[in-house]
Amino acid sequence: MSKLLWKDTVDSANSIAVHCKGLTKSYGSGSNQVHALCGVNLEVRTGELMMLVGPSGCGKTTLISVIAGVLERDGGECLVFGYDFKQMNSQEKTRYRGKNIGFVFQMFNLIPALTAAENVAVPLIINGVKRREAIDRAREILCRVGLSDRTNAVPAEMSGGQQQRVAIARAMLHNPKLIVCDEPTSALDHETGHKVMELLREVAVGVGRAFIVVTHDARIFEFADRIAKMDDGYIVSVESLRTDLSNKNNTNR
Amino acid sequence: MNFIAIKMLVGNRAKYIGIVVGLTFASLLITQQAAIFLGLMTRTFGFLTDTALPDIWVMDPKVQYIDDLKPLKETESLRVRSVEGVAWAVPLYKGLLKARLPNGTFQTCNVVGLDDETLIGGPPKMLEGQLANLRSSDAVIVDIVGANGKLARTLPDGSRVPMRIGDTMELNDHRAVVVGICRVQRTFQSQPVIYTTFSRATVFAPRERKLMSFVLTKAKPGQDIHALCQRIRETTGLAAYTREEFKALTVRYYMKYTGIPINFGTTVVLGFIVGVAIAGQTFYNFTLDNIRYFGTLKAMGASDFVLLRMILLQSATVGAIGYGLGVGTASALGLLTGSTELSFRLPWQLLLFSAVAVMLICAGSAALSMWKVVRLEPAIVFKN
Numbered sequence: 259m260s261k262l263l264w265k266d267t268v269d270s271a272n273s274i275a276v277h278c279k280g281l282t283k284s285y286g287s288g289s290n291q292v293h294a295l296c297g298v299n300l301e302v303r304t305g306e307l308m309m310l311v312g313p314s315g316c317g318k319t320t321l322i323s324v325i326a327g328v329l330e331r332d333g334g335e336c337l338v339f340g341y342d343f344k345q346m347n348s349q350e351k352t353r354y355r356g357k358n359i360g361f362v363f364q365m366f367n368l369i370p371a372l373t374a375a376e377n378v379a380v381p382l383i384i385n386g387v388k389r390r391e392a393i394d395r396a397r398e399i400l401c402r403v404g405l406s407d408r409t410n411a412v413p414a415e416m417s418g419g420q421q422q423r424v425a426i427a428r429a430m431l432h433n434p435k436l437i438v439c440d441e442p443t444s445a446l447d448h449e450t451g452h453k454v455m456e457l458l459r460e461v462a463v464g465v466g467r468a469f470i471v472v473t474h475d476a477r478i479f480e481f482a483d484r485i486a487k488m489d490d491g492y493i494v495s496v497e498s499l500r501t502d503l504s505n506k507n508n509t510n511r
Numbered sequence: 512m513n514f515i516a517i518k519m520l521v522g523n524r525a526k527y528i529g530i531v532v533g534l535t536f537a538s539l540l541i542t543q544q545a546a547i548f549l550g551l552m553t554r555t556f557g558f559l560t561d562t563a564l565p566d567i568w569v570m571d572p573k574v575q576y577i578d579d580l581k582p583l584k585e586t587e588s589l590r591v592r593s594v595e596g597v598a599w600a601v602p603l604y605k606g607l608l609k610a611r612l613p614n615g616t617f618q619t620c621n622v623v624g625l626d627d628e629t630l631i632g633g634p635p636k637m638l639e640g641q642l643a644n645l646r647s648s649d650a651v652i653v654d655i656v657g658a659n660g661k662l663a664r665t666l667p668d669g670s671r672v673p674m675r676i677g678d679t680m681e682l683n684d685h686r687a688v689v690v691g692i693c694r695v696q697r698t699f700q701s702q703p704v705i706y707t708t709f710s711r712a713t714v715f716a717p718r719e720r721k722l723m724s725f726v727l728t729k730a731k732p733g734q735d736i737h738a739l740c741q742r743i744r745e746t747t748g749l750a751a752y753t754r755e756e757f758k759a760l761t762v763r764y765y766m767k768y769t770g771i772p773i774n775f776g777t778t779v780v781l782g783f784i785v786g787v788a789i790a791g792q793t794f795y796n797f798t799l800d801n802i803r804y805f806g807t808l809k810a811m812g813a814s815d816f817v818l819l820r821m822i823l824l825q826s827a828t829v830g831a832i833g834y835g836l837g838v839g840t841a842s843a844l845g846l847l848t849g850s851t852e853l854s855f856r857l858p859w860q861l862l863l864f865s866a867v868a869v870m871l872i873c874a875g876s877a878a879l880s881m882w883k884v885v886r887l888e889p890a891i892v893f894k895n
Contacts, residue, residue, distance in 0.1 A: 319893045319894075322893065323890040323893055326810070328809075328810050328888070328889035328890040328892065328893070329888065329889075329890040348815075349814060352809070352812055352813070352814050352815075353812060353814075355810065355811065355812045355889075356811060356812015356813070357812065361807070361810055361811060361892065363807070363892055363893070367803060367804065367807040367892060369515065369518075369519060369522075369804045369807075370522055370523075371518040371519050371521070371522020371523070372515065372518055372519075372522075376515070376518070380515065380808070380811060381811050381812065383512060383515070384512070384808065384811055384812045384813045384817070385812065389514060440893050
């Protein structure tokens with residue numbers, strides 16, 4: 259991939275992982291046009307957990323979709339570890355996502371027919387790792403998230419919290435540099451949501467990896483390093499909860 | 512990713528079974544109905560298949576198919592014999608006559624009269640007795656299906672006694688004695704087949720000025736059969752066909768002048784539509800059910816090519832299973848009904864035909880699903 263646009267800060271501790279400037283995105287056209295992002299400026303650093311909060315329809319999901327490269331932006335700038343998705347063709351974009359981005363979804367999106375280990379192994383299999391090896395590595399990471407006894411269970415046999423832990427394991431297994439989470443606790447009760455966030459901080463957040471979590475759930479704000487508030491397609495404020503990021507992240511690693 | 516595709520497919524059990532059942536029915540309907548059609552068409556020229564010795568069949572030029580009998584003068588066989596290149600030419604009688612059975616009931620039979628001297632045109636397989644026994648007085652040979660079926664006697668207690676050697680019947684008030692039992696191909700009309708000599712057949716048959724149906728002709732070694740047919744036509748003014756040509760003429764008649772192809776063709780098309788409607792629709796719905804997971808895979812880095820391969824694999828899997836079950840069931844039905852009146856013929860070409868039909872159904876439904884997946888925005892994964 260030869261579209262590295264912004265090399266100087268890449269891969270250094272607490273460097274800029276995601277850089278958005280004047281980011282715009284709208285849906286529909288004419289009188290039906292809805293402006294989801296109206297010039298978003300945001301930076302997410304490696305090693306930090308950034309939470310995107312705001313009312314429904316303010317553009318949070320659109321913003322992480324654009325950052326994760328699953329949605330085309332209309333205008334502005336968006337660089338992820340120095341790479342601009344707009345400069346890539348479809349294949350390059352898919353490959354980049356496969357190697358560098360992990361996803362955690364509100365409804366987990368675990369394939370119902372696959373066991374926990376198989377679900378977790380999917381990103382590795384997509385990246386060309388042999389099935390047996392991928393599943394062995396998936397079992398290891400499932401142990402790390404406390405599901406060593408559920409590796410052969412299918413999603414229907416697991417609780418919501420367990421499924422979300424499987425989803426977190428899946429997002430981490432291929433060691434992506436950016437993990438985007440969409441409402442990871444909204445389908446869970448408070449206690450389970452709290453545990454899931456603890457797990458995220460404990461096993462996932464680390465140097466060289468950035469985390470963006472979209473949430474409505476004020477009860478999990480305490481897990482954020484910074485909170486970006488959105489409204490009507492803008493970032494209205496960015497609040498730092500942990501000043502010494504590198505220390506915090508090292509502690510959590 | 513292949514194992515993921517297969518697990519996704521079989522994991523959605525209701526849809527998986529629905530697709531397989533749809534394809535099984537489509538495959539079964541297409542194969543079974545087409546096999547019955549082919550069986551029926553084969554029966555139309557069953558007599559020609561049984562009568563393998565002659566190279567050329569000579570008949571009235573107006574004859575359109577094997578049972579379209581337009582008798583010739585017996586002297587025509589002499590004219591045919593005189594054509595250069597003919598090794599031998601013998602008369603053959605073929606006609607429907609009513610047989611009066613010992614219990615007084617009547618049964619229409621297909622009577623075949625063979626050349627008295629050579630008995631050329633006789634049944635392909637004798638089960639009991641010998642063909643030469645036809646030379647004895649009032650002798651006839653009956654086919655086993657007729658003997659066990661329509662010619663069998665019914666006893667007062669309702670049980671049926673097959674016609675056997677030594678039994679008698681009347682053909683046009685003339686006594687006929689069974690001297691042999693043979694096996695022949697089922698005919699289109701499914702009438703019992705009775706073999707006798709030509710001269711005796713003309714006695715059994717109602718009096719007509721002309722009674723010879725065909726002249727069975729053999730070419731001398733080294734003769735070009737088609738050229739000989741042409742010479743016979745030119746010399747005698749009669750129609751002359753090779754066995755294959757006469758078969759084709761017969762099949763063409765049935766295809767053109769009977770509703771059989773339309774009836775069976777309708778069912779075959781119906782089978783195809785059932786396949787498209789049930790299997791195609793269910794497969795598409797299966798893809799829609801899984802669209803979120805395809806989107807998830809796409810977001811996680813699976814290329815369109817990989818996803819298309821997964822869909823094709825799923826489609827090919829249900830296609831192969833449905834086809835196998837359908838063709839297997841059709842074959843089993845064919846075997847089970849082999850000894851009944853039902854005609855059934857399943858050549859490899861028909862297996863290929865139904866395979867192509869099932870493949871088209873699968874390809875069509877897979878194409879729809881692939882179109883959906885290719886156009887899928889991976890951003891769908893964030894929509895709840």
